[in-house]
Amino acid sequence: KAGVTQTPRYLIKTRGQQVTLSCSPISGHRSVSWYQQTPGQGLQFLFEYFSETQRNKGNFPGRFSGRQFSNSRSEMNVSTLELGDSALYLCASSLKTPTALEAFFGQGTRLTVV
Amino acid sequence: AQTVTQSQPEMSVQEAETVTLSCTYDTSESDYYLFWYKQPPSRQMILVIRQEAYKQQNATENRFSVNFQKAAKSFSLKISDSQLGDAAMYFCAYRPEYGNKLVFGAGTILRVKS
Numbered sequence: 001k002a003g004v005t006q007t008p009r010y011l012i013k014t015r016g017q018q019v020t021l022s023c024s025p026i027s028g029h030r031s032v033s034w035y036q037q038t039p040g041q042g043l044q045f046l047f048e049y050f051s052e053t054q055r056n057k058g059n060f061p062g063r064f065s066g067r068q069f070s071n072s073r074s075e076m077n078v079s080t081l082e083l084g085d086s087a088l089y090l091c092a093s094s095l096k097t098p099t100a101l102e103a104f105f106g107q108g109t110r111l112t113v114v
Numbered sequence: 115a116q117t118v119t120q121s122q123p124e125m126s127v128q129e130a131e132t133v134t135l136s137c138t139y140d141t142s143e144s145d146y147y148l149f150w151y152k153q154p155p156s157r158q159m160i161l162v163i164r165q166e167a168y169k170q171q172n173a174t175e176n177r178f179s180v181n182f183q184k185a186a187k188s189f190s191l192k193i194s195d196s197q198l199g200d201a202a203m204y205f206c207a208y209r210p211e212y213g214n215k216l217v218f219g220a221g222t223i224l225r226v227k228s
Contacts, residue, residue, distance in 0.1 A: 104161075
Protein backbone atom coordinates (compact mmCIF):
# COMPACT_ATOMS: atom_id res chain seq x y z
CA LYS A 1 0.00 0.00 0.00
CA ALA A 2 1.53 3.29 -1.10
CA GLY A 3 2.19 5.86 1.59
CA VAL A 4 1.58 9.59 1.57
CA THR A 5 3.35 11.14 -1.38
CA GLN A 6 4.48 14.75 -1.39
CA THR A 7 5.87 16.51 -4.42
CA PRO A 8 8.26 18.04 -5.04
CA ARG A 9 10.71 16.95 -2.35
CA TYR A 10 12.85 20.05 -2.66
CA LEU A 11 12.09 23.50 -3.94
CA ILE A 12 13.99 26.76 -4.18
CA LYS A 13 12.03 29.94 -4.80
CA THR A 14 12.76 33.63 -4.83
CA ARG A 15 11.18 36.04 -2.37
CA GLY A 16 7.93 37.41 -3.78
CA GLN A 17 7.16 34.36 -5.90
CA GLN A 18 4.40 31.90 -5.20
CA VAL A 19 4.62 28.13 -4.77
CA THR A 20 2.28 25.15 -4.89
CA LEU A 21 2.97 21.95 -3.01
CA SER A 22 1.13 18.69 -3.61
CA CYS A 23 0.10 15.85 -1.35
CA SER A 24 -1.43 12.53 -2.39
CA PRO A 25 -2.88 10.71 0.62
CA ILE A 26 -2.99 7.00 1.22
CA SER A 27 -5.69 5.38 -0.87
CA GLY A 28 -9.00 5.57 0.97
CA HIS A 29 -7.93 8.38 3.26
CA ARG A 30 -10.15 11.43 3.03
CA SER A 31 -8.58 13.75 5.56
CA VAL A 32 -5.42 15.68 4.73
CA SER A 33 -3.60 18.02 7.11
CA TRP A 34 -0.64 20.28 6.48
CA TYR A 35 2.10 21.29 8.91
CA GLN A 36 5.03 23.68 8.73
CA GLN A 37 8.25 22.66 10.48
CA THR A 38 10.97 25.20 11.22
CA PRO A 39 13.86 25.14 13.70
CA GLY A 40 12.49 28.20 15.49
CA GLN A 41 8.75 27.50 15.63
CA GLY A 42 8.75 23.71 15.52
CA LEU A 43 5.78 21.91 14.02
CA GLN A 44 2.77 24.12 13.42
CA PHE A 45 -0.61 23.16 12.04
CA LEU A 46 -1.59 24.93 8.84
CA PHE A 47 -4.97 23.47 7.86
CA GLU A 48 -7.03 20.31 7.50
CA TYR A 49 -9.22 19.26 4.62
CA PHE A 50 -11.87 16.59 4.57
CA SER A 51 -14.10 15.81 1.59
CA GLU A 52 -12.89 18.92 -0.25
CA THR A 53 -13.81 21.21 2.66
CA GLN A 54 -11.45 23.02 4.97
CA ARG A 55 -12.33 21.79 8.45
CA ASN A 56 -9.73 23.56 10.53
CA LYS A 57 -7.17 26.31 10.05
CA GLY A 58 -4.08 27.27 11.99
CA ASN A 59 -2.80 30.73 12.77
CA PHE A 60 -1.12 31.58 9.49
CA PRO A 61 -1.57 34.64 7.23
CA GLY A 62 -3.87 34.54 4.24
CA ARG A 63 -0.88 34.01 1.95
CA PHE A 64 -1.16 30.37 2.93
CA SER A 65 -4.05 28.59 1.29
CA GLY A 66 -5.01 25.10 0.32
CA ARG A 67 -7.55 22.96 -1.39
CA GLN A 68 -8.56 19.37 -1.75
CA PHE A 69 -9.77 17.62 -4.84
CA SER A 70 -12.44 14.98 -5.26
CA ASN A 71 -9.78 12.24 -5.28
CA SER A 72 -8.58 13.54 -1.85
CA ARG A 73 -5.31 14.88 -3.24
CA SER A 74 -4.47 18.21 -1.69
CA GLU A 75 -2.43 21.22 -2.64
CA MET A 76 -1.20 24.09 -0.58
CA ASN A 77 -0.21 27.42 -2.02
CA VAL A 78 1.95 30.14 -0.56
CA SER A 79 1.85 33.49 -2.33
CA THR A 80 4.29 36.38 -2.06
CA LEU A 81 6.95 34.22 -0.49
CA GLU A 82 9.01 35.59 2.38
CA LEU A 83 12.36 34.39 3.66
CA GLY A 84 10.61 33.15 6.81
CA ASP A 85 8.52 30.74 4.77
CA SER A 86 11.59 28.55 4.33
CA ALA A 87 10.61 25.32 6.06
CA LEU A 88 9.80 21.67 5.76
CA TYR A 89 6.14 21.31 4.85
CA LEU A 90 4.61 18.04 5.97
CA CYS A 91 1.36 16.52 4.85
CA ALA A 92 -0.53 13.91 6.85
CA SER A 93 -3.49 11.79 5.85
CA SER A 94 -6.06 10.07 8.02
CA LEU A 95 -8.77 7.60 7.28
CA LYS A 96 -11.61 9.89 8.27
CA THR A 97 -12.63 12.48 10.75
CA PRO A 98 -13.59 12.80 13.55
CA THR A 99 -12.58 9.32 14.69
CA ALA A 100 -9.30 8.75 12.89
CA LEU A 101 -6.77 7.54 15.39
CA GLU A 102 -3.62 7.78 13.36
CA ALA A 103 -2.15 10.30 10.97
CA PHE A 104 0.34 9.06 8.37
CA PHE A 105 2.93 11.55 7.25
CA GLY A 106 4.66 12.08 3.96
CA GLN A 107 8.38 12.78 3.68
CA GLY A 108 7.76 16.47 3.28
CA THR A 109 8.69 19.21 0.86
CA ARG A 110 11.73 21.25 1.77
CA LEU A 111 11.10 24.83 0.63
CA THR A 112 13.94 27.31 0.55
CA VAL A 113 13.17 30.96 -0.15
CA VAL A 114 16.13 33.06 -1.27
CA ALA B 115 -5.67 26.50 23.56
CA GLN B 116 -3.89 23.25 24.08
CA THR B 117 -0.14 23.23 24.59
CA VAL B 118 2.44 20.45 24.72
CA THR B 119 5.75 20.82 26.53
CA GLN B 120 8.83 18.68 26.15
CA SER B 121 11.37 19.91 28.67
CA GLN B 122 14.32 17.81 27.47
CA PRO B 123 15.86 19.23 24.29
CA GLU B 124 18.33 16.36 24.11
CA MET B 125 18.83 12.97 25.75
CA SER B 126 21.49 10.30 25.46
CA VAL B 127 21.28 6.58 26.21
CA GLN B 128 23.67 3.69 25.98
CA GLU B 129 22.70 0.92 23.60
CA ALA B 130 20.60 -1.78 25.35
CA GLU B 131 19.69 0.53 28.21
CA THR B 132 16.42 2.27 29.04
CA VAL B 133 15.55 5.92 28.57
CA THR B 134 12.47 7.98 29.43
CA LEU B 135 11.37 11.05 27.50
CA SER B 136 9.09 13.52 29.27
CA CYS B 137 6.01 15.30 28.02
CA THR B 138 3.39 17.43 29.71
CA TYR B 139 0.34 19.00 28.15
CA ASP B 140 -2.37 21.42 28.99
CA THR B 141 -6.01 21.04 28.03
CA SER B 142 -9.43 21.63 29.48
CA GLU B 143 -10.95 18.71 27.59
CA SER B 144 -11.62 15.35 29.15
CA ASP B 145 -11.36 13.21 26.01
CA TYR B 146 -8.40 13.44 23.69
CA TYR B 147 -5.54 11.43 22.21
CA LEU B 148 -1.82 11.55 22.84
CA PHE B 149 0.92 10.36 20.53
CA TRP B 150 4.65 9.95 20.35
CA TYR B 151 6.12 10.40 16.89
CA LYS B 152 9.67 9.67 15.81
CA GLN B 153 11.42 11.73 13.15
CA PRO B 154 14.71 10.23 11.94
CA PRO B 155 17.14 12.17 9.70
CA SER B 156 15.02 11.18 6.69
CA ARG B 157 12.36 13.57 8.12
CA GLN B 158 9.59 10.99 7.81
CA MET B 159 7.35 11.23 10.86
CA ILE B 160 6.63 7.78 12.20
CA LEU B 161 4.02 6.98 14.82
CA VAL B 162 5.60 5.23 17.79
CA ILE B 163 2.69 4.85 20.16
CA ARG B 164 -0.70 6.36 20.98
CA GLN B 165 -2.85 6.66 24.07
CA GLU B 166 -6.55 7.33 24.32
CA ALA B 167 -7.28 9.54 27.32
CA TYR B 168 -10.31 7.49 28.34
CA LYS B 169 -8.16 4.41 28.76
CA GLN B 170 -6.51 4.03 32.14
CA GLN B 171 -4.15 1.31 30.97
CA ASN B 172 -0.83 2.56 29.67
CA ALA B 173 -0.15 1.77 26.02
CA THR B 174 2.69 -0.56 25.08
CA GLU B 175 4.23 -1.34 21.70
CA ASN B 176 7.09 -3.82 21.93
CA ARG B 177 10.03 -1.92 23.47
CA PHE B 178 8.03 1.30 23.76
CA SER B 179 5.68 2.08 26.59
CA VAL B 180 4.09 5.17 28.07
CA ASN B 181 3.34 6.40 31.56
CA PHE B 182 0.08 8.31 31.20
CA GLN B 183 -0.92 10.34 34.22
CA LYS B 184 -4.17 12.09 33.27
CA ALA B 185 -4.58 14.13 36.43
CA ALA B 186 -1.02 15.39 36.21
CA LYS B 187 -1.35 15.85 32.42
CA SER B 188 1.84 13.92 31.92
CA PHE B 189 2.68 11.50 29.11
CA SER B 190 6.21 10.08 29.18
CA LEU B 191 7.73 7.59 26.75
CA LYS B 192 9.96 4.77 27.93
CA ILE B 193 12.23 3.04 25.45
CA SER B 194 13.65 -0.24 26.68
CA ASP B 195 16.65 -2.07 25.25
CA SER B 196 17.59 1.00 23.20
CA GLN B 197 18.91 0.35 19.71
CA LEU B 198 21.01 2.47 17.38
CA GLY B 199 17.98 2.78 15.11
CA ASP B 200 16.08 4.55 17.88
CA ALA B 201 18.23 7.64 17.44
CA ALA B 202 15.93 10.37 16.19
CA MET B 203 13.91 13.41 17.18
CA TYR B 204 10.88 12.40 19.24
CA PHE B 205 7.75 14.52 19.32
CA CYS B 206 4.91 14.33 21.78
CA ALA B 207 1.59 15.33 20.24
CA TYR B 208 -1.94 16.05 21.41
CA ARG B 209 -5.09 15.64 19.37
CA PRO B 210 -8.56 16.66 20.55
CA GLU B 211 -11.38 14.14 20.50
CA TYR B 212 -12.74 15.46 17.22
CA GLY B 213 -10.78 16.63 14.21
CA ASN B 214 -7.29 15.73 13.11
CA LYS B 215 -5.29 18.76 14.24
CA LEU B 216 -2.16 17.69 16.08
CA VAL B 217 -0.44 19.99 18.58
CA PHE B 218 3.23 19.10 18.87
CA GLY B 219 5.84 19.66 21.53
CA ALA B 220 9.23 21.11 20.63
CA GLY B 221 10.80 17.68 20.38
CA THR B 222 13.59 15.77 22.11
CA ILE B 223 16.68 14.64 20.24
CA LEU B 224 17.59 11.12 21.35
CA ARG B 225 21.17 9.98 20.82
CA VAL B 226 22.06 6.31 21.23
CA LYS B 227 25.65 5.46 22.07
CA SER B 228 27.22 2.16 21.08
